[in-house]
Amino acid sequence: MEQYKEADLKNIATSIRRKIIEMVYSAKSGHPGGSLSIADILAVLYFKEMNIDPLDPTNPERDRLVLSKGHASPGLYAALSIRGFFPESLLSGFRKLNSKLEGHVHRGVPGVEASTGSLGQGLGIGVGMALAGKLDSKNYHVFVIVGDGEIEEGSIWEAMMAGSKYRLNNLIVILDKNGVQLDGYTKDIMPIENVKEMVSSFGWNAIEIDGHNFEEIISAIEKAKKSKEKPTFIIANTVKGKGVSYMENNPKYHGAPPASQEEYERALREIGGEE
């Protein structure tokens, strides 16, 4: 595949962010906060780290991504369209009737591996995909993006045990640790302060990074790919709403679009990039 430099990745992440804002504003609904926080991670995955081909989206050898936090669909749909899985013009159908772009991640969309939206299930799906890879002696990697509110679900920890038991070194989880969930801050709703120790004690590699630093994201994933026995859990410290000042760290924008034309224009201005 093409080699993208860090400067390209930055531009791609900017495009993803612009499209996120355009989609949720057009739909008058959706989840910008947790989409903006993973834009840099998505740029690295889809434009550098994942072995994928938009012209051959079901190749058995491809890497897989399950976006377990399915409400971040605008981010994923934007990344897929920019990567060429479907025309960018389709993004305007997001959350509207007669469009495939369902409110939460939907498998009918080219490039999407699994429908998600109810939290805590995508990691188990990833375990199944990684197990199948082992059974079939394939070399693909399975990536799963989970949220830090999401890991309050017990089913995540069930899947963590299974990943460890079956030594799924082909499974890489990226935690979008943005500190905010629907009702407020995760530290107040259900504090999980020691994720690194927790995942280590479950038998996983644990790597903590700045989820907006391309170099750190790339190096963590490269390290995870080299794991011999254990699955890897990358704790990406991120900012919810990253790139739009009034959305940053603001629980209000977990699930609400820009409230006015003025807010909309301001968001695009702050994100920058080209129209």
Place this chain on the structure above:
Amino acid sequence: MLKGQSESLRDAYGEELKTLGAKYTELVVLDADLSSSTKTSIFGKAYPDRFFNMGIAEQSMVATAAGLSLSGKRVFASTFAVFLMRTYEQMRQSVCYNNLDVNFVVTHSGITVGEDGATHQIVEDVGIMSGLPNMKVSVPVDSIETRSVIDFLAERGRGPNFVRLSREKFPVLNDKNYEFKQGKAHTFKDGDDVTIIGMGVMVSFALEAAEQLKNKGIDARVINMSSIKPIDRNAIVKAAKETGHVVTVEEHSIYNGLGSRVAEVTSEEYPVPVWRLGMRDTFGKSGKGWELFDYFHMGVDDIVKMTEGCFREEPRYENFP
């Protein structure tokens, strides 16, 4: 209590899986620490690489089943009926919404679980599963039909399927060559006066009841409705037209089970009285499996009593039991 030879449905399931494992290398089986009871252990011993014991973690089992199916595997996943229900949402979102070829085969359903008591005797599962879009629901009547259902699902099954098996052995009613057809009912006994439609072990009760009814001058038709979804609408409408009265019998709640499905069809197409025998908005109880049928007014005598009631001068369902 039950006449004739009985065989274990779960043994039949485990053995059939083992046979199919040789035929289909992409067949994988998951369990949640109950494999020696559900009998998936028979497959597990033969094919340890394709058997995944996910521990007491049913949500993980169901999501993993989805991931395996998305990667091209033919998946069977088993636990006790009651414990699979805690994964309703995983089944809904990860399996049914993705419309994956995942087969959930559960054992220890209904009151025949016996001594373990109410906590383990689920009588709501068929209703819960039938409501899921894309999900198909089958309740084999005996070991022969169990093998046939499992064969069918492994060879031609599409989308998510739920198969309900028991802990107890059930009487063998079908002959060796019987073949299950999804969406088709099977008539065990013809009759013109009334139709008794049964599900699971209660079909054998219905056949015994039909013998007693014959001595009382009532000729009852007995149908095995093993495919609950899709259901055989033609067989139901035909029974309604030809016999004018329907009694349903099930080891399940009368709400959202076989009786409800049958009544839906008759209401829409040919309304006749449908009297439903089963668990009446209640939990089960510890006791011997077979004793519980009498305790809950679901035994052979109760079927006879209810069916006779249809022919009273002023038949009234609420007089029963």
